[in-house]
Every structure is written in structure tokens, then in C-alpha cells.
Amino acid sequence: MKNGKFWSWVMFALGVVYFLGPLLATLQFSLSIRRDGYSLDAYRNVFVSPAFQTSFIYSLLIGVATIVVGLLIVVPAAYFVRLRAPQLRPIIEFVTLLPLIIPPIILVFGYIRLYSSTSILPLTTTNVGTNFLLILAYVALALPYMYRAVDTGLRTIDVQTLTEAANILGANTLTILLQVIFPNILVAVLSGAFLTLAIVVGEFTIASLLNVQVFGVYMQNIGANRAFEPAALAVISFVITWGAMGMIQLLARFAPKTARI
């Protein structure tokens, strides 16, 4: 028993070194811009850069738009599948997994082919169109995470009985979705939203090939030209991702209160 515990700790320690080692090395490197000691200059350089501010805010806005569009599609779809067509669930689950199977590079070439200047819907020819296309592409990319989060939330409540209870009290479908279903899966929805945000903020392939200056593209450019700033950016993006994950954990604490029936 004792021997088993020892090896468990050894494996745990190896895991910690494997995952945290590169991160600590990156952090240490990002602080070593001055020869005479550690400083936050690399971070200051990043934060004062107008390109950083523009691309980061742009990515955040695209992320929020992706979440809104994604929720408008996923929540009603998952609700109706669970309520009216449970036999379609395996098919829908398979469809939502497709973005994980098809690499983003294939997706983006498909989009360019379908929506370039020669197509009947030339979205890539205007900024608005490209942004719209980017949001839809990110919705597809985040679909596996968003659908699963929402579906897990729906699993914690008795969707059919709650729907029927609200319906017989006079509520129509929109009211039921907004006042009964959505508030009860809010924690799950927010989990999906934060995962989506983490994916969108770090995405590079699709944005780069659509020629949009998002945060991922900015990071790649900086990485090609600077030494310490890319390390600082890597740490910043880790903090953003972990912050999103932390929010999910924090929100999960509130789940029992609203999910129990």
C-alpha cells in the first residue's frame, strides 16, 4: 500500500514537471529581457503595443459574437432534440464532433472556395462579410464544446416535465426557453461560453488564411520578430485560458442550487 502511494506520488511529480517545466521556463524567459535581472519590460512592451490592443480587443469581440451566435443555434437545437427527437441525438452528436475530425486548414480552404469573390455569396470581399464568415467558422469550431456543455446542462433537469409544466400554465415555447430552460442551464451554458472564448482567442489558422488580424495572428507575427515578447504573450494567453477554466470551476459551485429538482 505504502509502496503504491510512493509510486503514485512519483508519477504525479513527473506529470507536474512535464507540464509546469516548460511553462516556468517560458515565464522565466519572459522576465529576462534585462541582463541585470528580472523585469516586466516584455509584458509592458506587449501591453503598450497598439497592435496587441487592437488584435486582443478584436478577438474578444469576435469571441463574444461567436458565443452569442453559437448559443442561439445550439440551445434551441439541443432543447428540441432532447424534447421532440431524442432518436436524433446520436446523429446530432456525430455532426457536432465533425469540427474535431476535420482540421481547421481544410475548413478554411472550404470556406474560401465557397465564399470567395467568384462565388454567389462573396463574403470574403468585404470586411463585414469576412468578420461574419470568421464568426460562423468559429461557431463551427466551438460546436463540439458548446453542444456538449449545453447538453450536459439539459441532462441535469427534467426538460420534458418542466416544459409541460410551463406550457400548461400558459407559456409559449419562447417563454419556456427564456424563462425556464435557459436559467436552469446557465452554468453549463457559461462553461461552454468560456471554452469557446478560450478557443477563439488563441485561434490562428482560420483567421490567418482569411487575412484577419486577430490575437493569434498577432502572436505569430511577434514570435517571428521578437525574442522575449512572444514568451510574455504565451504566459498571457495561458493566464486567459486558465482564467476561463477557473470561471467554469467557480460557476460549477452554483450548479447544485439551480439544477436540482
Place this chain on the structure above:
Amino acid sequence: MAQATGQEFLRIENLVKSFGTNTVVKGANLAFNRGEFISLLGPSGCGKTTILRMIAGFERPTSGSILVEGKDITPLQPNQRQVGMVFQAYALFPNMNVEDNVAFGLKIAGMPVEQRRARVEEMLKLIGLAGFGKRFPFEMSGGQQQRVALARALAPKPRMLLLDEPLSALDAKIRVSLRQEIRSIQRDLGITTVFVTHDQEEALSISDRIVVMSAGNVEQFGTPFEVYNRPSTKFVATFVGTLNTLHGKIVSAADRSVSVEGQVFKVADLPGGAADNSSLSLTMRPEAVSLGAPNGQDIVLSGKVKEVSFLGSVIRLRVDLGDNSVSLDTFNDTSTPPPALDEKVTVSLYSSDIMILPN
């Protein structure tokens, strides 16, 4: 206190519901009066919940119609039917406190805030939960949650109340007290109520009339007294209450004498076309059989005590008459101990209490 008026309120005509090739309701025809408390009673899968769900509008009938006050409501959506419903699983909205749950239907109907607040308070008083308004469903017991569900269903003043096994998830004691409470509230409000249950005691104790169902068919529709004492089919007799069945032979059809384990007696009636020496089944309730010498009863049988169950105020005995056995109940008399096992006893009954039922 409002009473059932005898005026027809709800009519179900030739109602059929099929799921694929499986027909779960096979042409039900029923009429309920205003203010009546009707129970749909039957085993699982008999179609009682499907009828309730069709009245609510959650299921579309395959054919037939449902009329309320003479108007066909079959094509209406559930939210257009002005019906209140209480579900087995409470179905309170977990994100709302008690007040908001009760006010939900009122809010949907567009009732002004002040009136809504007053109505919620009135409802909470009615169910004995005044002061519980700010609690969330998960902070309440099952019985309390079900009372809130009742208040929520009644708040918008529906014209009919549907109860889908609302007591099934509760423990025995609360079940009894809540069913009395539901009945008393229903009587006070005079609201026509349809109650689905598989518990015959529940149905017998609170209903004005009972619809007994089996395999999609209505077996009997009558008062608890009629259903229990004059069951129209063997299924009703066995499902509602306990039933003794004695297998015997007709000795002489002409003078209605039958023999059970060699003991010959006369019965009040025989099925049409009964022939001498043909076999028949005689059924009777345990309470129709008395222990000991006859006290006016015209049938006396002798046997051996094979089982003694002490049920508190009542003692249930099983007396073997050979291959047949009969159960009977005697009151627990503190001065007279129950008979011992294998003790020879006589049992007596009135021939008029014997039921010869069609299958």
C-alpha cells in the same frame, strides 16, 4: 363549500390513442360533472395517464374528441386550455423561489404585480405554506414541493385540475395527509378534478367517481361504493380490493345448488346457461365472510386456519377448505384471541354477497 353540480362539464367521446401499432386507449367514452373529483385507476400501462395527457393537450388523440362545457378542445394547445396540472415529479422551476413559481402562470396571463402578489399570498395560505415564499424548491421537502405545485396549478384559476399521480413520490404518512388536503381544497374551490393513480385505496378514499381501466379499456365507471361492492368485471373485482375465489361445481342448476370441496350450498344466482356438473368460480370480499357459526348468514363452510396475520385493528385469516382457501377479516377484540393455526373453524356468509363475474 362548492359541490359537484350534476351538470356535465367534461365529455370524452370515442377517444383512441395509438403509438405506432400499439393502441393504448381503445375508444373511451366518459362524461364528468362540474366540480366532481374523478379518479382514473388502473395498473401501469392501462392508458390512464395517456387519457390525462390528452385532456391536458400533451398528446393528440388518434381519433375521438374531448369537450369542455360542450366545446371541442381537442385541437387546442396545452397553453390555450386553461387547465391546471400537478405532476408526479413536482416539476417546480428550480431557478425560481416559491413565490415566483406560484406567480408564473399569473405573470404569463399578464396580471398586474399587486394583484399577482395578493393571489400568491392567498394561494400560499390555502396550502398552509404562508411565509415560505422566498424558499427555493431544493430547500423544501417532497410534500411541501407538491403543495407548492398545487398552488401554482390553482393560482391562475383554471377551469379544471389534472393530477398525474401527485402522491406517488411521497412517503406513506404524507401521502395520506396530502390526499385529504387536496380533496378538501378541491371541495372548497369546487373545481372539476381528474386524478390519475394506480393506488386503489387512494382512489376509493377521495373520489366522487372512479374510472377503472385495464389494457386501454374502461372496465367500470362508478362511485367508490359501486366499484367496490358491485364490480362489473372480474378485473375490477380483483384490482379494487382483495377478492376470494372459490372453484366449485354446480350440483343442480335448477335449484341453484353448488358444491365446493364436497360442501353443498345454494347461491343467489347462477350464470345464464349453467349446466349441472359444470364448474364455476364464486367470488366474495374478505369482509363478507365471518368467522364462527352463522348469525343470519345462509352459507356455512368448515375448514382449517392456515394463516393468521395481525394487522392492528383487524386480523386477517386464511382458512383452507381443501384445495380452495378463503381469506376473511375479523376485528381485533382484546377479550378474544385469534384462532390458532390448524384450528378447525366454521365460516359463514350470505349467498347475496357472492359475486359471479364475467371475465
